[in-house]
Amino acid sequence: MKFFLDTANLEEIKLANAFGVLAGVTTEPTPVVKENVSFHDRIREITEEVSGSVSVAAVSEQADEMVAEGKVLAEIAPDVTVGIPMTLEGLKAVKVLSAWNIKTNVTLVFNANQALLAARAGATYVSPFIGRLDDIGHSGMELIGVIKEIFTQHKIQTEIIAASIRHPMQITEAAQQGAHIATVSFDVLEKLVEHPLTDAGVKRFLADWNSRI
Ligand SMILES: O=C(CO)[C@@H](O)[C@H](O)[C@H](O)[C@H](O)COP(=O)(O)O
Numbered sequence: 001m002k003f004f005l006d007t008a009n010l011e012e013i014k015l016a017n018a019f020g021v022l023a024g025v026t027t028e029p030t031p032v033v034k035e036n037v038s039f040h041d042r043i044r045e046i047t048e049e050v051s052g053s054v055s056v057a058a059v060s061e062q063a064d065e066m067v068a069e070g071k072v073l074a075e076i077a078p079d080v081t082v083g084i085p086m087t088l089e090g091l092k093a094v095k096v097l098s099a100w101n102i103k104t105n106v107t108l109v110f111n112a113n114q115a116l117l118a119a120r121a122g123a124t125y126v127s128p129f130i131g132r133l134d135d136i137g138h139s140g141m142e143l144i145g146v147i148k149e150i151f152t153q154h155k156i157q158t159e160i161i162a163a164s165i166r167h168p169m170q171i172t173e174a175a176q177q178g179a180h181i182a183t184v185s186f187d188v189l190e191k192l193v194e195h196p197l198t199d200a201g202v203k204r205f206l207a208d209w210n211s212r213i
Pocket residue numbers: 006026027028055057083105107127129131132161163164165183
């Protein structure tokens with residue numbers, strides 16, 4: 001399973017990239033607009049920093065508008081993937097964009113049928129939202145496993161992005177269930193590194209070294 005960073009913050013992206021684990025980014029316009037930066041400039045900067053998919057959410061509701069938006073976004077850089085919501089209009093947009101070889105990430109996936117439809121429409125990625133399912137008493141992780149099983153059985157190439165991740169344990173589980181990618185906040189990414197025994201081990205090693213004769 002690979003890691004994407006779920007952010008629009010360039011500093012976070014640079015830091016995560018320095019860890020050597022960053023395979024892509026998922027982002028949306030709202031946080032960028034709040035930073036008072038040109039959205040397209042920021043996407044370009046992100047694609048220059050990251051080697052891998054940069055998924056950018058389209059903000060329209062009608063298929064033709066999403067397609068127009070996607071076309072403009074895809075012209076920013078070859079790595080741009082257009083984030084499309086899992087709606088009928090979204091599926092229509094995915095069909096057109098994928099016929100033009102523009103990569104798509106179908107978001108807001110909450111059941112296996114939605115994932116299968118998105119894949120069949122031509123989506124490059126599907127994003128089941130784990131945390132939001134858990135919030136309403138369903139199992140987000142179980143969904144990842146079911147989608148994986150269906151995609152494997154039917155030889156579907158669409159990759160599964162485990163999204164709406166809230167804590168480190170979900171990363172282990174998503175990997176076990178066969179997600180191709182987990183998109184995480186910088187906060188969660190940092191937590192993955194931490195373990196008290198690692199800290200204690202480093203401290204002990206340094207103490208031993210410093211107390212040598
Ligand atoms: O594009 C994607 C997923 O591919 C992400 O930006 C996705 O929108 C985010 O992971 C979710 O919105 C975050 O979910 P939540 O923490 O707000 O529940």
